[in-house]
Amino acid sequence: MSELAIRIYKENNAETTYSICHNRLNNPNDFYSPDNIITDYKVRDIAEYIKISFFNETLDFKELIFNIEHMLFKEGDYTLLYARLLFPTYFFDCIESEQNIEFYSSKINQYELLLNKMYYYLSTKGPIPKIDWLIKKV
Numbered sequence: 001m002s003e004l005a006i007r008i009y010k011e012n013n014a015e016t017t018y019s020i021c022h023n024r025l026n027n028p029n030d031f032y033s034p035d036n037i038i039t040d041y042k043v044r045d046i047a048e049y050i051k052i053s054f055f056n057e058t059l060d061f062k063e064l065i066f067n068i069e070h071m072l073f074k075e076g077d078y079t080l081l082y083a084r085l086l087f088p089t090y091f092f093d094c095i096e097s098e099q100n101i102e103f104y105s106s107k108i109n110q111y112e113l114l115l116n117k118m119y120y121y122l123s124t125k126g127p128i129p130k131i132d133w134l135i136k137k138v
Contacts, residue, residue: 005087008129012079043077047084054114055090055107065121075126082128085118 023037046068053059073081094101115134122128 001086001088004131005083008083012076041080043081043084047081051090078122078125079128082122085115
């Protein structure tokens with residue numbers, strides 16, 4: 001998935017938006033910490049929020065779509081959002097912090113179903129590269 005995310009990122013030639021974002025949002029205090037602020041693509045925070053919410057089982061898909069609809073994204077932002085969702089930051093965080101990766105591994109099939117739903121939604125907003133093995137998940 002990380003290779004696909006990097007390829008989609010590199011192939012995205014559409015205009016995108018930069019913003020002030022957060023390095024990681026693992027707990028509520030991370031949102032307010034000035035040490036956690038970086039400049040990145042606007043979609044970084046929403047992608048990390050989706051991943052954290054999914055793995056914490058607090059993701060409300062209807063609320064997520066509502067929020068995305070009200071963000072001022074450019075066409076290329078939707079492609080970058082999908083690439084960010086594909087990139088498994090949660091695995092790299094586990095390796096870095098020496099946590100057990102089994103928790104994330106046990107939920108990967110459900111996460112792939114979420115990626116499938118996000119593909120169909122985001123492809124209505126702009127051209128999102130089709131990933132055959134992921135689209136066939138449902």
